[in-house]
Amino acid sequence: MSLLTLSGLTARYGASQALFGVDLEVGAGEVVALMGRNGMGKTTTVKSICRMIPSEGRLAFDGRDLHALPSHRAARLGIGLVPEGRRCFADLTVAENLLAAARPGAWDMDAVTAFLPRLGERRHQRAASLSGGEQQMLAIGRALMTNPRLLILDEATEGLAPIIRQEIWSVIGRLKRETGMAILLIDKSLRELRQVSDRAVILVRGKTVWSGAMDTLTADVSERHVGV
C-alpha cells in the first residue's frame, strides 16, 4: 500500500494557482524523486503535503485523509521535512536544535549523533557557527528527531561545495539502505537522483506529466521536461 498519495492535488497562493493536478505516490521504503524545472511546483507540492498551505484534491498519508485533519495533527503522523534553505535556529546549539524537534521514537539524540557523528562533535556549538554542510546535516538530524515514516528533502544539496554534496548523498544512501525509510527527494542533480531513487515524478506547470520507475526515465523525457 502506498504511504503517501496525492491525486489531482491543486493549490494556490491567494489568487494565483500554482498546482493544477499533482499525482504522486510514495510507497513504504521507497525513494521517489520529484522533478521539474524551476517554478514548476515542487516546493509548493511539499508545502501542501506538510499542510503549510491549503490545497484541494486527494492528499492521504498512511490511509488517512490529511485534509480532514487539523494541520498540527497531520505533522504528527510522521512526515519529516528538511526544508529548502535549512532553517535551523541560529542562536541555539546543535543539541538544542535537535531536542527542540524531538518526538518519541527510536531516533533520539544518541541515535541521531551516532548516525551523523559530526553533529555529536559539534553538539555545544551554536548553529550559526556551523559550515553550510554541517547546517544541512543539522537540518537532516532535526527531521530524524521527529521520527518520520516519510522524510522529505527539498534541495538538500543546494549551494554546497561538490565534496559536501557527496556527503549529503551518502547520508541519503545510508538512510535508504540502513533504515528503509520512505524518502521524497527534490534535487537538481539528475545523476545522483538516478542512483538513489526507485521512482520519479515530473511536474510541468503544476501538473504531473510523467511518473514511473527511475530506470525507465529516458534522457529524452528528462531533457524535455526537466532540462537535464
Ligand code: ATP
Ligand atoms: P524551484 O526549483 O525554483 O524551487 P519549484 O518547482 O519548487 O521551483 P515552486 O516554488 O513550487 O516551484 O513554485 C511554483 C509556482 O508558484 C511558481 O510560479 C512560483 O512563482 C509560485 N509561487 C511560489 N511561492 C509563492 C508564493 N509564496 N506566493 C506566490 N506565488 C508563489
